[in-house]
Amino acid sequence: MSQATLVSSYVNLELRRTLRDTGFVIFGIGTPVLMYLLFTNVGGGSESTREWAVTAMVGLAAYGALSAGLTSGTAVAEDKAAGWLRQLRITPLSPAQVVVGRALTGSLMVLPAIVVVLLTAMLAGGVSVEPYQWVVLTLLLWVGSLPFTMLGIANGYQLSPQTTNVTNIVTNLLLALVGGLWFPISEFPGWLAAVAEWTPGYRFGELGWATVDGNAPSLTGVAVLAAWLLLFGGYAAYAYRRSGRKA
Amino acid sequence: MVGFTGAVKEFGAVRAVDGLDLTIGTGERVALLGRNGAGKSTSIGLLLGLDEPTSGSVRLFGRAPADAVREGRVGAMLQDTKPVPRVTVKELVSFVAATYPRPLPVAETLELAGLADLAGRRADKLSGGQAQRVSFAVALAGDPDLLVLDEPTAALDVQARRAFWESMRSFTDRGKTVLFSSHYLEEADQNADRVVVIDRGRLIADGSSAEIKRAVGSSHVSFDLPDGSGGQAPAGLESLPGVLSVTVAEGRVRLRTSDSDATVDALPGVVRVRGLEVAPAGLEDAFLSLTDDADRPADPRYASFAPSPVQTPKAGA
Numbered sequence: 175m176s177q178a179t180l181v182s183s184y185v186n187l188e189l190r191r192t193l194r195d196t197g198f199v200i201f202g203i204g205t206p207v208l209m210y211l212l213f214t215n216v217g218g219g220s221e222s223t224r225e226w227a228v229t230a231m232v233g234l235a236a237y238g239a240l241s242a243g244l245t246s247g248t249a250v251a252e253d254k255a256a257g258w259l260r261q262l263r264i265t266p267l268s269p270a271q272v273v274v275g276r277a278l279t280g281s282l283m284v285l286p287a288i289v290v291v292l293l294t295a296m297l298a299g300g301v302s303v304e305p306y307q308w309v310v311l312t313l314l315l316w317v318g319s320l321p322f323t324m325l326g327i328a329n330g331y332q333l334s335p336q337t338t339n340v341t342n343i344v345t346n347l348l349l350a351l352v353g354g355l356w357f358p359i360s361e362f363p364g365w366l367a368a369v370a371e372w373t374p375g376y377r378f379g380e381l382g383w384a385t386v387d388g389n390a391p392s393l394t395g396v397a398v399l400a401a402w403l404l405l406f407g408g409y410a411a412y413a414y415r416r417s418g419r420k421a
Numbered sequence: 422m423v424g425f426t427g428a429v430k431e432f433g434a435v436r437a438v439d440g441l442d443l444t445i446g447t448g449e450r451v452a453l454l455g456r457n458g459a460g461k462s463t464s465i466g467l468l469l470g471l472d473e474p475t476s477g478s479v480r481l482f483g484r485a486p487a488d489a490v491r492e493g494r495v496g497a498m499l500q501d502t503k504p505v506p507r508v509t510v511k512e513l514v515s516f517v518a519a520t521y522p523r524p525l526p527v528a529e530t531l532e533l534a535g536l537a538d539l540a541g542r543r544a545d546k547l548s549g550g551q552a553q554r555v556s557f558a559v560a561l562a563g564d565p566d567l568l569v570l571d572e573p574t575a576a577l578d579v580q581a582r583r584a585f586w587e588s589m590r591s592f593t594d595r596g597k598t599v600l601f602s603s604h605y606l607e608e609a610d611q612n613a614d615r616v617v618v619i620d621r622g623r624l625i626a627d628g629s630s631a632e633i634k635r636a637v638g639s640s641h642v643s644f645d646l647p648d649g650s651g652g653q654a655p656a657g658l659e660s661l662p663g664v665l666s667v668t669v670a671e672g673r674v675r676l677r678t679s680d681s682d683a684t685v686d687a688l689p690g691v692v693r694v695r696g697l698e699v700a701p702a703g704l705e706d707a708f709l710s711l712t713d714d715a716d717r718p719a720d721p722r723y724a725s726f727a728p729s730p731v732q733t734p735k736a737g738a
Contacts (some may be wrong), residue, residue: 180520187508187516194507257502261559264469265520266493 180267184275185282192249192283202245202283203290206238210291213356214299228303231295232311232382233355238287239315240349240375243322244342246280250330251338254417259331273327273414280323281316288315303386314381314391318399321374322349324406331413349375374402422447422567422598423468427477430463430622437463439622440477445600447566450593452609452616453602454708460622461602462500465571468600469497481567493521496565500572504544504552511540514558521563533588534558550581557585561592568592570601574608586612606708618711626711633711639665642676642684645696655692662687 193199213230214223253259262272289312295301296308303311325345329338350356352366353375359367370376377395384391423445430438438460445451455461466472467479470486481489489495505513514531518524531537534554539547544555553576560568570589574582582605589612593599603609609616610630618626618633626633646669647655654674658667663680673696678684681699688694 183516183519187512190512191505191507252506255503256505257499258505260471260499261502261505263471264490264495264497264499265517266491266522266563267520268491 177271181271181275181278184267184271185278188275188279189282192246192279195249198245198249199286202242203238203287205241206234206287206291207294209237209356210234210294211298214295224300227295227299227301228386229358229383231291231299231301232315232386233358233379235288235291235295235311235315236319236353236375236379236382237350237355238291239284239319240322240355240378241346242284242287243280243319244326244329244346246276246283246323247326247328247330247342248335248339250276250327251333251335254331255335259417269414273410276327277320277323277410280327281320284319284323285312285316288312288319304388307385307388311382311385314385315378318378318381321399321403321406322378324403324410328406328410328413331410331417349373352376353379355379372398374399377402422482423600424480425464425467425477426480428464428467428474428479429476430460430467430472431475437622438467438474441619441622441624443617443624443627445598447598448596450599450612450614451601452613453600453619454604454606454609454616455602455619456604459620461619462571463622464619465497465499465569465600465602469495469569493523493563494566495569496560496563496567497569498556498560498571498573500575502556504547504555506545508544509541510536510544510547510555510558513544513555514562517559518562521565523564524562525564527562530558530562533561533592535584535588549576550578553577553581553585554588557588565597567598567600570599572602572604574603574605582608618708620711633708639677639679640681641698641700642678642681642688643673643698643700644688644692644694646672646674647692647695657691661691 210230213234214227250259259272263269267275292308292312326342329341329345332338333341352370353359353373354362354370355375355378359370359376362370377399380395381391381399384395423443425441425443428438428441429436441460441464453461453464463472467474468481468486470481470488470490479486482492482494508516511527511531514536515527518527518530524530525533528537531540534557536551536554536558539551544552547555553573557570557573560570568589573589574585577585586608589599589601599613601608601613614629616626616628616630616633617624646652652669654667654669658664658674658676661676661678662683663678664684665677665679668675674692676684685697685699688697
């Protein structure tokens with residue numbers, strides 16, 4: 175069996191397992207949608223409202239993606255505790271295939287969160303952008319979420335289920351808040367805005383905000399995000415190797 | 422096909438495996454016996470490439486264990502694994518089978534493991550015995566040349582244990598090599614051609630169960646505890662000819678001896694004997710005698726290994 179088929183049969187299995195985790199699916203998709211409806215219906219009614227509906231749509235779609243990416247780590251930690259990761263190690267699947275399969279699964283589970291927020295904004299929020307912008311926005315947010323998926327998975331390999339859960343929740347809140355996914359960094363004090371520009375959360379949101387403004391993503395932004403991807407990817411590979419050692 | 426050469430595995434200051442030398446050939450059915458903490462699971466972890474030896478070498482099919490695993494030549498059932506959440510039995514077995522180059526047909530695996538009726542059930546919603554069968558099916562699924570089972574019947578009742586060994590035999594009758602660990606001595610006696618006893622991470626006996634019993638050659642002499650002894654064994658028994666150990670239980674004094682005739686002849690000099698019985702040793706006695714040294718808490722390096730009594734299956738448990 176070819177390498178690619180092996181990985182895809184692993185992804186297939188993990189996807190089924192994830193989709194049966196109804197709590198994960200409902201909260202993962204529901205939370206950013208609820209927040210979007212809340213954020214765009216409190217106050218407003220003026221010219222700035224339309225602009226805010228678009229900004230919040232991007233911010234919360236990014237937040238949903240970030241959070242779905244991180245959450246896949248919780249399932250990894252559970253699998254480690256149940257011995258499933260050790261069981262995988264004694265199948266012919268290589269460690270690289272397992273990590274890639276896991277990352278792909280986590281990555282695919284990010285898509286629904288993005289799509290549902292965008293649909294809500296379109297249908298309930300009256301947001302309209304060019305057709306190509308919808309497509310580019312979805313793709314960029316999807317690809318751009320990879321660093322967070324890697325971070326979540328790495329935490330899952332490295333930490334116990336409880337610690338993974340808490341770590342991912344705290345990381346999620348910090349990255350979303352400091353990254354300006356909930357409230358724009360233009361409202362931040364100067365020093366915090368300066369910090370935000372180095373965070374993956376902000377640069378991730380920026381991919382989307384540039385797209386709805388009709389611009390290409392900034393090179394600096396892509397470079398910062400790529401650096402975080404390398405860092406978190408390295409952490410995931412390191413944590414996976416370590417996770418196998420302890421009996 | 423399996424070779425440990427001077428394999429050592431240390432966890433901090435503890436040597437879980439301490440210079441293990443062991444070779445297993447094709448088609449052998451080998452039982453790895455030892456008490457809890459003897460180093461069975463650590464040795465199996467080394468064999469499967471889950472862990473690297475601190476020194477010495479472990480080879481599997483003439484190559485590094487992880488490479489042999491990658492080639493699909495090994496199937497294993499690990500200890501302390503919980504069922505995989507949110508998959509059906511059939512999905513799990515089919516997935517594992519698909520990762521091997523020449524797997525068994527899934528239906529055949531399910532049949533062998535006694536899971537044909539449970540194929541559509543979620544693996545995490547089965548009873549303990551059923552879950553154990555799922556682990557067994559996962560080990561079989563790839564039709565491996567070597568099957569490694571770490572305490573496969575640890576959590577099973579007598580009936581489930583019997584069913585398990587029947588399944589295993591129907592698989593190994595196809596000429597497969599099997600290594601299983603156990604602390605149930607009867608299982609080793611009945612299901613292995615060769616018994617390897619390890620203690621404190623070292624090999625202390627290797628042979629057929631008959632050979633091991635013969636080599637140790639001990640028997641039991643027991644008699645009623647004399648009145649007025651306050652539950653204590655009379656003094657001086659330890660130094661009688663042949664005596665290896667003295668225990669008192671349920672109003673009886675039990676001596677394990679390497680020469681029952683000499684022991685019985687010398688007994689009247691120490692104590693008034695009533696209700697004398699002499700019985701030959703079983704594999705369990707052989708095992709106890711082999712691992713006797715471990716009862717003496719001599720070496721602080723082993724302090725974290727609390728040796729537990731050897732268990733034998735309880736009838737009707």
